[in-house]
Amino acid sequence: MYLKASDYPSTAPGEVIAALWKRPHILRMPGAHNGMAAMQARGAGFEALYLSGAAMTASMGLPDLGIITVDEVAFFVRQLWRASGLPILVDGDTGYGEALNVMHMVRVFEEAGAAAVQIEDQQLPKKCGHLNDKHLASAEEMAAKVAAARTARRHLRIVARTDAAASEGLDGAIARARLYLDAGADAIFPEALGSRADFVAFAKAVNAPLLANMTEFGRTPEMTAQEFEDLGYKMVIWPVSSLRVANKAQERLYDILRRDGSTAAAQTEMQTRKELYATIGLNGYEELDRTLVLSTLPMVAS
Known part of the structure; x- marks a missing residue:
């Protein structure tokens, strides 16, 4: 699929994805782990992509523990953007450090073609959100990272992920989400919710564009994009599906x-x-x- 200049959006990718969030229907974002997968996803009719840290690291023969660098991720971002011209939500793990590192990440990802970045509230070494014994940063530390990302961004949208439901309960996750929105997050990603009831309660309590993660073999029960839409979610990702099938x-x-x-x-x-x-x-x-x-x-x- 050879893309001409006219196949790329004339507006900044961050503005494109923000407009997609405002539509009445949920935005379906399959994971794409390389340029070929991005082309195939576009060919199938998808309008946006998710670049998973777990998929990137696994494709490199590494575990998803936050050990790859900003520049290594930017290499994948450039592949997906060049190959598809679609807005990409990039997994930024914990931001690769503290506030100044987060600001650097935002600028690098913007220059590589990203539309949005996801930052999570774990400490390093981080884990897949569906595993046990995750160690959380304080809510205030995470909020500082979100504020730093907001300060640095030109168009990149900021998705704040909270892994707090497993250790602090649903109320703790909701409280963190509200704090992250106050700090400047554009959307919220509640990770590893374990039941439909949890997804319903979170959506009722948090007034923001919400992202659902429909990863296979995890804590979240199998649900369709339409089911998540009916519950009030604006985005759904299948982060590692393409890599699992290819592998x-x-x-x-x-x-x-x-x-x-x-x-x-x-x-x-x-x-x-x-x-x-x-x-x-x-x-x-x-x-x-x-x-x-x-x-x-x-x-x-x-």
Whole structure:
């Protein structure tokens, strides 16, 4: 899918995603872990993407413990933005440090093409929100990070994630969310709520655009985008789904190749050469190449 200049929005990505939040229907944001996944998501009709820290680190062969850097994440952001032109909500973990580090992160992500960043209220080493024994920063420390992000941003929207429900209960998570909104957050992400009733209660108590995380194999019961919309949520993400499917397919391929010494048994599950070239827009690049004229040096007297 070759993107022309006109395929990218003329307004800043942060403004684009903010406008999508204002629509009556929930914004569906699948996780995309590389440029190819971003292209395929756009091709399927999605209007925005989620870049998961868990997916990024897993694709690098690392655990999701907050050990990658701002520049490593920016590499992924640039891939997704170039490949899709869609607004991207980026997982910023704990902000890569304190207030000044958060401000640096905001500027780097904006320059890379991000539309929004998610910051969570855990301490390092952070964990997947659906695991046990997470250690929280104080609400005041997190609020300071949100305020720093707000100060640094030009258009980037700020999504404050709270992991407090597991250790401080739903009331604690709600209190933190309200504090983060006062500090300048544009939206709230209550992580790892364990029941439909919790999602209902949180939505009734917190007046802001809310994000639901429909990750597989976690604490949240399986729910559809429409169900989250009916409960009052404005965004839903499936953060690691594309990576899970890709990894399982790769694992099967390697087993077949080791067993058979041939990929024949896996070829029906492969993207064909034609499909690959269509997805990456090979013909569009070739057409562009034919329109370019070689530069020549001006004639000057010797």
